[in-house]
Amino acid sequence: MDILNARLSRRRFLQATGAAAGATAVVGGVGYSTLAPSENAHAQEKTAGGGTKITKSVCAQCPARCGIDVYTTDGRVHAIYGNPEHPIANGKLCPKGHLGAYFLYDPDRFRGPMKRTNPKKGRNEDPKFVPITWDEALNTIAARLQALRDKGESHRFALFYGRGWGASCAGLQGTFGKLYGSPNVAIGHASMCAEGSKRAKRATDGNDSYNAYDYRNVNYILNFGAGFLEAFRPYNYLMQMWGHMRTKSPKTRITTVDVRVSTTTAASDRALLIKPATDAALALAIAHVILTEGLWDKEFVGDFKDGLNLFKSGQDVPPESFQERWTYGLVPWWNVVVKTATPKWAAEITGIPESEIVITAREFGTTRPAIAIMERGPTAHTNGTYAGMCIHALNALSGSLFAVGGLFYQMGVPYGSLPVNADDYMDEYAKNGPWKKFPRIDMAGTEEWPMAGTMMQECAKNHLAGKPYKLDTAMFYYTNPIFTSPDAKAWEEALKDVFVIDTSPFPGETAMYADIVVPDHTYLERLQDAPTYPFEGWPLTQLRTPAVKPIYDTKVYGDILIEIGKRMKGPMGEYYKALGNTENVLRHLAKGFEANPGDNGVKDFESWKEKGVWYKKPYLWRQYRGEFYEWDGKGYNKKMTPEEVKAKLLKTPTGKFEFKSGFLEKHAEYIQKRLGVPPDRVGFPQYIPAMHTGGGDLHLVTPKTAMHAEGRGGNLPHAIALAQPSMGGRRTVFLEIHPETAKKRGIKNNGKVRIKSNLGVIEAIARYSPGARPDTLVLPQEHGHWAQGRWAKGRLPGNTSDICENVSDPISGLACYYTGKVTVEPA
Amino acid sequence: MAKWGMVIDLDKCTGCQACTVACGMENNRLPGENWQDVLFYHEGEFPSGTLKWFPRPCMHCENPSCAEVCPTRATYKTEDGFVLIDWNKCIGCKYCMIACPYGVRFYTDEKAQIQPDIKQVFKSDGKRSWNPPWRAPDNRDDWQHGVGIQPIGVVSKCTFCYHRVSKAPKGTADLDPKNPALREFTPACVLTCAPSARYFGDLSNPHSEVSKLIASKRGVRLRDHTGNKPQVYYLTGGAAGTIPTDRRGKKA
Missing domain, CATH: 2.40.40.20 (Barwin-like endoglucanases)
Structure with a gap:
């Protein structure tokens, strides 16, 4: 009775009965009743009866990008369900997806462009925003950027972005930076997201990317810390696959390694609650068992020349005794790292009993297809890339790379070209201006962070120190580091003397520091493309179509950027005038579908809008029993040469999966300096203790x-x-x-x-x-x-x-x- | 005449609460007042402690004790299996809330679950408890069947999405959300369930998927000893989604 009635205690029952219970909350702001009634949506293709229209759009609450059916009646959005013809959503949604209307009708939304009138900035400072026109807002921003450029200080403008969607928003930023002249346009948030997983793959199989997975056919998942049933992407699709995997024959067996109890650990067949930051040791011990017990995939990895397994705990193996096929450095890895990485050794480090390590390794090693998945969990530590490499090495040992039931990489979308080529609009400043000699404010790609693509979290600190320089103006799109960055308070100091432009429609922490607010539409009001994150490998891109006309005076971000561009002097302004607006961009992108019609018949902009998604199966490559094949239009019939595999799939220096990473060895000196790993060990997936921060127990x-x-x-x-x-x-x-x-x-x-x-x-x-x-x-x-x-x-x-x-x-x-x-x- | 019923496969349920949210938006529920709910609880201790959950709609009982106690006959059982409340007749006495063994009836709390009170933001027109901008079209209101935004002063509950299911073509065996022709008639929670843990169909039809699942996968009903005879069945293979056992751990 306790459990079932947990939601209705006697106390609450009595409270509910009492006539005088205190509904005393005083609410500021304005309710919906005062809004002007919005008009019927444009671009609505399908009706659900009773004057209700269904608009195809794309959810925006996580990176999964589920296609949604937005139900609108009399200009009001009243329901959102999964788009049944969308390959990720399949008519389903996660719990967040249904809540989209809350964003649209958020009573605290910004209703139009505004400027700050209180020069003081802080948590408790009211910005004292006053409404301005779009012209004033855009002119102010453009004038500020132009003045910086005229002074030769355009590098002091940074554009920070997080959840960019596609070519019609974040995809426009690179060109803006190139034409304007700033190395800081744009700085992405990947280093505060899951960059460790990408770098681990870069270091081992040469693909700097998240993976696509074949969950439909996999029979064993060894999950290192991915929030499969909470936050891993695409969440909705993962749950659909969970229902499939748990009822197919044979049932997919799932072991989850995590540092906490979660729905994922609870629903898995086995949960291993590991000591934080020690996943690498567990993965190495699993590799140790796989090798000593002869369970590796011999068709992908190769075998001992005389067929006799020489992998014995603690003993060296002569390198010439093993003939590798699609991997490189297995025996050196064994001799330097794995031979001593016994389950007993790992048990002491991880806290997982030896017996469970052995059982898990045997299950993983004897089931095919078997994949090891991971994301931010094991990699958000100072030893994270190495941990990711140890985990990913298991995918090589199980032969699951590019195999049925295995994992692969996402193909791009054959978009059409834009109506104008930015290279034709580069003035002398853009080509050779003084900005060219400045590094990025975050120092990504410099000797400070040579292997990092982006380091947003460093920007506040670097600005405060004036190293490499001070920012003047910062614009934010779908990111809020003043709240989310490590040491978020550093951003609260840093942004005090920076001119801040926020584009969020919501009054977030960045907006509280903004000097000017140019609010984007909420996602149900937008026309915007969104190619998929790694999903099943074959290309897919979707389109948000407005379900209602914007209910406030907002502007889609792509148009904000284009409108600022139009206001710049010289060829840059000409470029943006020629580009027009985001709809024009999208129409040109969709021209690429003419030559590549989607499987659902989408062949142009109009059909893309109608269906909400373009996709084209199949994935073009497949590894089968140690050979790689390419799709020839009918089947995986074209055998690939090692050179083709290197160019298209295993993009490492050797064209093989590298247990001895050429990518890392190029940076041996840096890694030794920062992590203390001796140069002769640098390339190997290995466990090194993490450097824990914080100073607590x-x-x-x-x-x-x-x-x-x-x-x-x-x-x-x-x-x-x-x-x-x-x-x-x-x-x-x-x-x-x-x-x-x-x-x-x-x-x-x-x-x-x-x-x-x-x-x-x-x-x-x-x-x-x-x-x-x-x-x-x-x-x-x-x-x-x-x-x-x-x-x-x-x-x-x-x-x-x-x-x-x-x-x-x-x-x-x-x-x-x-x-x-x-x-x-x-x- | 169909006898509508639901089967929930706990082996597939991922505890995501999409059923709860889909229901909440479809039926304009106030935040936290969930006709459909998922209850979570913890069992055991490290390193073998775990999390369990239990999805709980109204059971639409064959012998509903809530209807038995209703002094105004506001709560009633329809011929095709729905247990509904006629909001025109309900006097808000809450006897039904006590009589229900499953805790699935709701009186709008005076004190909002989440502050500030959203009822003060999207204000009532005097009849409805609130008036969210994303409310269903007004012509869907059907107080006789307890459909619409909950009015002030009455009890409400899961209707099995009566406004959708009652329009299904006669003779439908299963409201399979994969069938495009039946999507609009399928209950919101069933429609959205990503792992497809929910099935909805005619229990009186031996050929329906729900009947077959109950038979072949040993469907069980919650608290069968009460004699309420729920029309919601659970399939349980010992996964994390589970039927509560009232097995208590050490008191914390």
């Missing part, structure tokens, strides 16, 4: 939960109400703490606590979690907004970014969000 891990729409869901009361399951929260998320750990510190169940690191203190409500690791605290990330709207603001728990030190994996540059150690005490 307990690990703090900060997962993303299922209801969490990338921090932007903070102002959705419906999502807040369902903050469970991690951890048990209705209305909030809790700090998960093992009862013994709590009691030793005098912390009560449901008691308020202070969580401290070297950087500061945040508060949370502790919840006894007997399943938690006693050495690890779990607190979901990106709560504790100090802006973002009436529901988001000032709600416990605090923001984990405030106590996360800004330390990154020297190889990938990925911010080490999960490596902090903290102390906790009653508040």
Whole structure:
């Protein structure tokens, strides 16, 4: 009875009955009743009866990009369901997807462009925004950028972006930077996302990318810390595949390695609760068992020349005794790293019993197809790239690269070209201006971070130090580092003397520091393309079509950028005048479909709008029993040469999967300096202890939960109400703490606590979690907004970014969000 | 006449709560007042502690104890298996809330679950408890069947999406969301369930998928000893989605 009636206690029943219960909340702002009634949507193709129209669009609450059917009646959006003809959504949605109308009708949304009138900036400073016209806003921005350029200081303009969608928004930024002349246009957020996984793949198989996976056919998944049933992408599709994998024959067996109890660990066949930052040791021990017991895929990896397995614990193997096929450096890796990486060794490091390591390794090694998946969990530590390489090495040992039931990489979309070529519009400044001699403000790609593609988290620190220089103007698109970056408070200092332009339609933390706000449409109002993230490998791109006309005076981001461009002097302005607007961009992109009609008949802009998605199967390459084949139009019939495999699939220096990474060996000196790895070991996937930050005695891990729409869901009361399951929260998320750990510190169940690191203190409500690791605290990330709207603001728990030190994996540059150690005490 | 029923395969349920949210938006539920809910609880201790969950709609019982106690006959059982509330007749006495063994009936709380109170932001017109801009078209309101935004002063509950299901073609065996012709008649929670853990069909038709699943995968009903005879069946193979056992751990 307790469980079933958990939602209706006697107390609440009585409260509900009492006539005088206090509904006293005073709410500022304006309700929907005062809005001008919006008109019927344009571009609506399909009706659902009763005057209801269905518009094809794309969800924007996570990177998955599910196609959605938006139901509109009398100009009001009243329902969102998955698009049944969309290959990712298949008519389904995750819990976030249905909440799209909350964003559209958010009562705290910005209603048009504004400028700041209070020059002081801070958490408690009201920006005192006043409305301005779009012309004034765009002219102000363009004049500022032009003045910088005229002074030869255009490098001091940075454009920061996070969730870019496609060629009609973030895809326009690179050209803007090139024509304007700034190395900082644009700086992406990947180093605060999951860059470690990409770099691990770059170092081993040469593809700097996330993977696509064949979940339909896989029979074993060894999951290292991917939030498969919470946050891994594409979440909705993963759950569809979960239903398939758990009922197909044979049932896909799933072992999940994680640092906390989650829906994923709970639903898996086996959960291994590992000590944070030690995944590499576990993966190496699994490799050790696979090799010593002869379970590796001999057709992909190769075999001993005389067929006798010489991999014996602790013993060297003569390199010439083994003939490798599609891998490189297996025997050297064994001799230097794996031969001593026994299950016993790993058990001591990881806390996972030896017997479970052996059982897991045997299951993985004897089941085909078997894949090892991972993302940010094991890689958000200083040893993260190496951990990712150890995990990915298991995919080589199991022969699952490019195989049925295996994993591969995402193909691009054959978009048409833009109506104008930016190269024809480069003036002398763009080509050879003084900006050319400046590095990026984040120093990515310099000797400081030679292997990092982007280092957004470094920008505040570098600006404050004036090293390499000070920024003058910063524009933000779909990113909010002042709230989400490690050491977020550094951004609060840094942005005080920077002219800030925010494009978010919501009153987030960046907006509170903005000098000018040029609000984007919300996603149900946008015309915008969105090619897929790695999914099933074959190309797919989708289109958002407005379900309603914009209900406020907002502008789609692509047009904001183009309109600023038009206001610049010289050829740059001419380029943007010729480009026109985002719709023109999209029409030209869609011309690429004429020669490549999609499987669903999409062949131009109009049919793309109607269906909401273009895609073309199949994936063109396949590895089968140690041979690579290319699709010839009828089947995987064309055998590939090693040169073709190197050019298209295994893009390493050797054209093989490298257990001895040529990419890392090129940076041996740097890696030795930063991580202390001797040059002769640098190339091998290996375990090195992580350098934990924070100065405390307990690990703090900060997962993303299922209801969490990338921090932007903070102002959705419906999502807040369902903050469970991690951890048990209705209305909030809790700090998960093992009862013994709590009691030793005098912390009560449901008691308020202070969580401290070297950087500061945040508060949370502790919840006894007997399943938690006693050495690890779990607190979901990106709560504790100090802006973002009436529901988001000032709600416990605090923001984990405030106590996360800004330390990154020297190889990938990925911010080490999960490596902090903290102390906790009653508040 | 169909006898509509639901089967929930707990082996496939991922505990994502999309059913809860889809229902909440389809039926204009207030945040946190979930006709369809997923209950989470923890069992065991490290290193074998785990998380469990249990998805819970109204059971639409064959012998609904809620209808038995209703003094105004506002709660009633239809011939085709729905348990519904006639909001014209409901006096908000809440006897049904006590009588229901499954805790699936709702009276709009005076104190909002989430502050600030969204009812004050999207204000009621005096009859409805609130008036969100994403509300269903007004002509969908059907108080006789408890469909629409919950009015002030009455109890509400899951209708099995009566406004959708009741329009299904006669003789439909299963409302399979994969069938484009039946999508608009399928209950919101079934429609969106990503792992396809939910099935909805005619329990009186021995050829329906729901009947077959109950037979071949040993469908069980919650608290069968009460004699309520739910028309929601669970399939459970021991995965994390599970039927609560009331097995309590040590008191924290």
